[in-house]
Amino acid sequence: MNTEQLDIYDITIVGGGPAGMYAAFYSGMRAMRTKLIDAKEELGGFMRTYPEKLVWDVGGVGPIRCEKLIDILELQAKTFDPTLVLGQEIAHLERRDDQIFVLTAKTGERHYTRTLLLCAGRGMTQVQKLDVEGANRYELTNLHYTITDLSRFKDKRVLISGGGDSAVDWANEIVKLAKQVIVVHRRNEFTAHELPVAQMKASAEVMTPYRISRLHGAGDQIKSVVLEHSDTGAIEQIEVDEVIVSHGFDRDFGGLLKWGLDKEDYGVSVDPRMRTSMPGIFGAGDFITYGSKVRLIAGAFNDAVLAVNSAKLYLDPAASDMAGVSSHNDRFFEKNKAIIHQ
Structure with missing residues (x-):
C-alpha cells in the first residue's frame, strides 16, 4: 500500500486519562502530528468515577474538584489541535513492512501511526x-x-x-x-x-x-x-x-494485553524511558509499571513527558532530548503574543 495515500500520524495515543491528555499537549510542544483515541465518549479516564472528589496532590494546583481538573487537562490537551477520536475501542494491532502501525477499532475504522503511546490507565472499568x-x-x-x-x-x-x-x-x-x-x-x-x-x-x-x-x-x-x-x-x-x-473495579483492556508486550502483575513493563518491549511502542500512566513508578496523577504527567520524548527520538534520533520550556518554545510564540495583547 502506498503510504502517501494514508493519513499517517507521528504519534497516536490510546487512552484519554491524565497521562493521555498531557501527552497530547506535550507532543504538540514537540511539533508532532498527534491523534488521541479513547474508547469512551469523553476524556478523563478513571477520573470520571470520582468527579466530586477534591484533588490536592497535583503540583501548583489545588485543592480542586476532579471534574474541574479534567476540564483544565482537556483544554490543555487541545492546545495544539490534536485529532481526537472518541467512542472507539482499539481491538487489533499490526505492523506493516514499512514499520507503520495499523490500529483497528471494533468499529472497523483503521488508524495509521509511526509511533504508539499506550495510556490505557485501568482500562474499561466495571464497578464491582x-x-x-x-x-x-x-x-x-x-x-x-x-x-x-x-x-x-x-x-x-x-x-x-x-x-x-x-x-x-x-x-x-x-x-x-x-x-x-x-x-x-x-x-x-x-x-x-x-x-x-x-x-x-x-x-x-x-x-x-x-x-x-x-x-x-x-x-x-x-x-x-x-x-x-x-x-x-x-x-x-x-x-x-x-x-x-x-x-473496586474489574479491569478490561480489550486486546491491548494480547499484542505480545512484556508485562508484570500490575501493568505493561517499560524501561526508564517508557519504552515497551516492542520498538516504537511506549507507555505512560497506570497502564505501565517500572521500578520507580509513582501512581499519582503527577506521576502520569512525568511518564507522558518521558514517553513522548522517546517517541520523538525514535522518529528522529537527531532531535533534542526534550522540548524547550514553554517560556522559550517557538510553539508558544503566537499564543503568548495573543494573551499579552488581550
Missing part, C-alpha cells in the same frame, strides 16, 4: 457491585457505587463499605456533612494510604472486620444494613439513610 440478594433494586435511590453530588449526604446516616483509597477518601469528605459516617471493611487492615486512614479513624466510626450480609428496605429505599463479623459470624443491624459501596 455488592453481592447481596436484592441489592440492585436500590441502585436508583440510596445505594451508590460512585458519587456525583456530596450535598445529598448532608445530615444523613451514611454507611461506606470498602477499604481502599476511594472508600477512605469518601469517608473523609462526607464526614464533614453527614450526621454519622460508618466505614465497614472485611479486613482489619486498610489498603488506602496511611494519612487518610488515620484521618478517617479519627472522625468516622470504623467497623472491622465486617461485611454487608443483608439489606432491609421499605419500597425502594434501604432502611437498615445487616453486618456480619468476618471471623466470628456475629451479626449487627444498623439503621442507615445512604449506603456507598466502594469495592
Whole structure:
C-alpha cells in the first residue's frame, strides 16, 4: 500500500486519562502530528468515577474538584489541535513492512501511526457491585457505587463499605456533612494510604472486620444494613439513610494485553524511558509499571513527558532530548503574543 495515500500520524495515543491528555499537549510542544483515541465518549479516564472528589496532590494546583481538573487537562490537551477520536475501542494491532502501525477499532475504522503511546490507565472499568440478594433494586435511590453530588449526604446516616483509597477518601469528605459516617471493611487492615486512614479513624466510626450480609428496605429505599463479623459470624443491624459501596473495579483492556508486550502483575513493563518491549511502542500512566513508578496523577504527567520524548527520538534520533520550556518554545510564540495583547 502506498503510504502517501494514508493519513499517517507521528504519534497516536490510546487512552484519554491524565497521562493521555498531557501527552497530547506535550507532543504538540514537540511539533508532532498527534491523534488521541479513547474508547469512551469523553476524556478523563478513571477520573470520571470520582468527579466530586477534591484533588490536592497535583503540583501548583489545588485543592480542586476532579471534574474541574479534567476540564483544565482537556483544554490543555487541545492546545495544539490534536485529532481526537472518541467512542472507539482499539481491538487489533499490526505492523506493516514499512514499520507503520495499523490500529483497528471494533468499529472497523483503521488508524495509521509511526509511533504508539499506550495510556490505557485501568482500562474499561466495571464497578464491582455488592453481592447481596436484592441489592440492585436500590441502585436508583440510596445505594451508590460512585458519587456525583456530596450535598445529598448532608445530615444523613451514611454507611461506606470498602477499604481502599476511594472508600477512605469518601469517608473523609462526607464526614464533614453527614450526621454519622460508618466505614465497614472485611479486613482489619486498610489498603488506602496511611494519612487518610488515620484521618478517617479519627472522625468516622470504623467497623472491622465486617461485611454487608443483608439489606432491609421499605419500597425502594434501604432502611437498615445487616453486618456480619468476618471471623466470628456475629451479626449487627444498623439503621442507615445512604449506603456507598466502594469495592473496586474489574479491569478490561480489550486486546491491548494480547499484542505480545512484556508485562508484570500490575501493568505493561517499560524501561526508564517508557519504552515497551516492542520498538516504537511506549507507555505512560497506570497502564505501565517500572521500578520507580509513582501512581499519582503527577506521576502520569512525568511518564507522558518521558514517553513522548522517546517517541520523538525514535522518529528522529537527531532531535533534542526534550522540548524547550514553554517560556522559550517557538510553539508558544503566537499564543503568548495573543494573551499579552488581550
